[in-house]
Amino acid sequence: MSLLKFIFSKQFLIQIGIAIVALVIIVFGTLQWLKYTTNHSETITVPNLSKLSLDIVDKKxxxxxxxxxxxxxxxxxPEYPPFSVLDQTPLPGKKVKEQRKIYLTVNPSGYAEVEIPDNLIRKTLRQVQPSLLARGFKIGDTIEEPDMAKGAVLELQHKGQILKPGDKLPKTSVVDIVIGDGSLKYGQNTDEAKDLNKNTVNP
Structure with a gap:
């Protein structure tokens, strides 16, 4: 078989096609390998996202x-804006690869609401105060009202409104405590005791 006939033969053309396909695969694989090895050592410094809103974080x-x-x-x-980043993992300054996921803890919109506990009425001030403080409330004024039991808790108030068990207030809300002053005598009503107290204070 002459060289010219062999060049244009079906067998030769098949071999050329296989060689071209193999060359394309080798070139493509080499380019992908170079791309991977080139970026493999590249890292990104994690930014400080503290106090940033999620809109800014997303863009950044x-x-x-x-x-x-x-x-x-x-x-x-309260030292961070609502819905801003409180904490992040990895920490700022750490080196990471592209597409690394950053885990964020976000500040809520405000304090969680806490229920007013029951079974506080008619207890002593020393019993009620720790119970309120343990739930995150702040103790406001102690108001005395005529009652037979001196120091017994008569009611709880917030901004002048009487609180009932189960009512909810944001944590850190100020709760005023109304207690008995021991001035009410048996058979005497509250108004009489108040009048008596006024006359005693202002004779």
């Missing part, structure tokens, strides 16, 4: 080819 991390996910919100921190 997208520009840096980083991702994020929001964990359950923590307790409200």
């Amino acid at each position: 991390l997208d520009e840096m080819n980083l991702r994020y996910t929001v964990l359950d919100s923590a307790s409200f921190n």
Whole structure:
């Protein structure tokens, strides 16, 4: 078989086609390997996201080819804006690869609401105060009203409104405590005791 006939033969053309396909695969694989090894050592410095809103975080991390996910919100921190970043993992300054996920803890919109506990009425001031403080309330004024039991808690108030068991207030709300002053005698009504107290104070 002459060289010219062999060049144009079906067998030769098949071999040329196989060689071209193999060359394309080798070139493509080499380019992908070079791309991987070139970026393999590249890292990104994690930015400080503290006190940033999620809108700003989303834009910032997208520009840096980083991702994020929001964990359950923590307790409200008044030193941080609502819905801003409280904490992050990895910490700022850490080196990470592209598309690394940053885990964020976000500040809630405000303090969680807490229920007014029951069984506080007619207890002593020393019993009621720790119970309220343990739930995150602040103790306001102690107001005395005529009652037979001196120091017994008659009612709880918030901004002048009487609180009932089960009522909810934001944590850190101020609760005023009304207690008995021991001036009410048996068979005497509250108004009489108040008048008597006024006359005693202002003869």
